[in-house]
Amino acid sequence: MKWCKKHTGLIVEIISYLFILLFVYAAISKLLDFENFQIQLGQSPMLSVYAGWLAWLVPVLELLIVGLLVFPRTRLLGLMGAFTLMVMFTVYIYIILNYASYVPCSCGGVLEKLGWGEHLVFNMAFIFLALLAIYIALHPSLNYLNLSKRFVLTTLNILTIGAISTVTLLYNSSEKQMHTRNPFIRRFTQHPLRAIAEKDLKLNSFYISGFNKGNIYLSNQTAPLLVKKLDTSLLKTENLRLSIPKDSLPYRAVRTMIIPPYFFIVDGSIPYVLRGLLKTKKADYKKINEFFSLxxxxxxxxxxxxxxxxxxxxxxLGTLSLVKEPQLTMARSILKKQIDGVFDTDGTLIYNKEYQKVLYTYFYRNQYTIAESDLSSYDIANTIDTISKAQISIDTISSRAIRKLSKPPLMVNKLTATSGRYLFINSGIMGNYESSKVWDRSSVIDVYDFIAQSYIGSFRIQHIGKEKLSDFRVEGNLLVCLVGTHLQTYRIRDRLFR
Structure with missing residues (x-):
């Protein structure tokens, strides 16, 4: 009898010390590398919304349970707490593996080296050890609080249901907020891109003038009539020379746009529009009576x-008809003034051919506009950042009667692209729980479903040395981008849109 009492007590002590070792190591690891732990929680598909306070709560709970396990009188309570916490961790991993939109990096000291499946098995083993220790600790010689077996069993059932419900509610609530009321925490999909090809163009004056049916068209700012056509493998290259009726036009802000079978050459500072067929490479000249910038x-x-x-x-914004005499019809209500109506409404203008929508994304605020192609109606949607008002400072030079930005503005949304029902925005704002080192080495693309007006997820395009993303386009699941002098093509994996 004494042997049994001695060794049953020893089993409870060994299991308790295992939990003490586990929780102390995990808690100290989190606190010593707190910023990294907070970032990892921020990248979780189900905890990101609550990462701010969970990053403190988890290690505090672990240390509190350790305090209960240290003393024999409170050890049974500590084991019940350890059991509950391990159930919560296990449910979290199960949801991540089976229901989350992507599987993030794990966290927690040495356990970071384990895969998620191994982590699940590890947690289940410790749940079994906790139950074993609780059963043994109910022996009268070890049950210092005189808790009945019925009370402990009922409490464990309640704790189990509560743990499962809490984690499930956190997941559902986080999912809802991430998609509709995002508090600017990005969701990065794991391995969203598969590289296809890369080519060094040797020049940084190229921009993407078209991307259609797997054909990439590059134009050159210094030679606007020269177009380079490539396939997505970047192996087949064809040089096109466009022809216009007036080679001596004094262009200043010329832009070539290729939408097969047509190409357009525009310069709103003169202003003119040239349109021609790619087949003939010859354009017709259209003089416009209104100056335009995009x-x-x-x-x-x-x-x-x-x-x-x-x-x-x-x-x-306005529609410009090229039939007979070009006519500009203005839609004065679409762009929303906040400060001056010029700098604060600056942004990007693109067209979605699948849904026949005009998408205008503001540079300096968290808004984009979805309008009909004739600008007859429009909706306003928000990006995930919190910059609702343009943070710009404007000064007037009285002698020249001109206004200029007096300091660099806070750029919220940079480059944009669209395909299908999605809007892709190169963001200029770092979100919560993101690493500044990673931010400096890559460009973040946020993906929105502009039909549902919801945030889908984000991915990164890596910089090449000091060369950053300068242009990109999307067609279906194909992505083409310019990073400095390098042209890159990728295939977007379906998991990003799921």
């Missing part, structure tokens, strides 16, 4: 442009 073709004979309102000199 333009995007929406049909073969129509463009949407950003021009200036004559009454207040503010930015305004």
């Amino acid at each position: 333009a995007v073709p929406v049909r073969n004979d129509s463009l949407v442009v950003r021009a200036r309102n004559h009454t207040n000199n503010e930015n305004v």
Whole structure:
């Protein structure tokens, strides 16, 4: 009898010390590398919304349970607490493996070396050890609090249901907030891109003028009539020379846009629009009566442009018809003024051919506009960051009667692209729990479903040395981007959109 009492007590002590070792190591590892742990929680598909306070709560609970396990009188309570925490960890891993949109990196000291499947087995083993120790600790010689077996069994059932429910509710709540009320915590999909090819163009003056049916068209800022056509493997290259009727046009802000079977050459500072067939490579000249700063073709004979309102000199969107005499029809209500109506409404203008929508994304605030191709109606949606008002400072040079930005503005949204029902935005704002080192080495692309007006997820495009992302396009699951002098092509994995 004494032998049994002695060794049963020893088993409880050994299991308790195993939990003490596990929780002390895990808690200290988290606290010593707190920033990294917080970032890892922030990248979790089910805890990211609550990462701020969970990063403190988890190690505090682990150390509190350790305190209960150290003393024989409270050891049974500590074992019940350890059991509950391990159940929560196990349910978390199970949901990650079976229901989460992606599997993040694990965290927790040495356990970071384990895969998620191994981690699940490890946790289940410790749950078994906790139950074994609790059963043995109910022996009268070890049950210092005189807790009945029925009370402990009922409590364990309640704790188990509570642990499962808590983690499940956290997951459901986080999912809802991440998609509809995002508090600016990004969700990075694991391995969203598969590299296809890369080519060094040797020049940094190229930009992507078109991407259609797997054909990439590159134009050169210094030679606007020369176009380089490549396939996505970047092995087949063809040089095209476009022809215009007036080679001596004094262009200043020329832009070539290729939407097969047509190409467009525009310069709103002169202003003019040239349109031609790629087959003949010859363009017709169209003189425009209105100056404009941005333009995007929406049909073969129509463009949407950003021009200036004559009454207040503010930015305004309009449709430009090329039929017979070009006519500009302004839609004055679409761009929303916050400060001056010029700098604060600056942004990118692109066209989604699948849904026939014009997408205008503001540079300096968390908004984008979805408009019909004729600008007859529109909706306003938000990006995930929290910059709702443009943070810009404007000064007026009285002698020249011009206004300029007095300091660099806070760039919220940079480059944009669209395909299908998705809007891709190269963000300029680092989110919560993101590493500044990783941010400096890559460009973040946020993906939105502009039909549902919801955030889908994010991925990174790595910089090449000091060369950063300068342009990108998406067609279906194909991504083409320019990083400095390098042209890169990728295939986007389906998991990003799931």
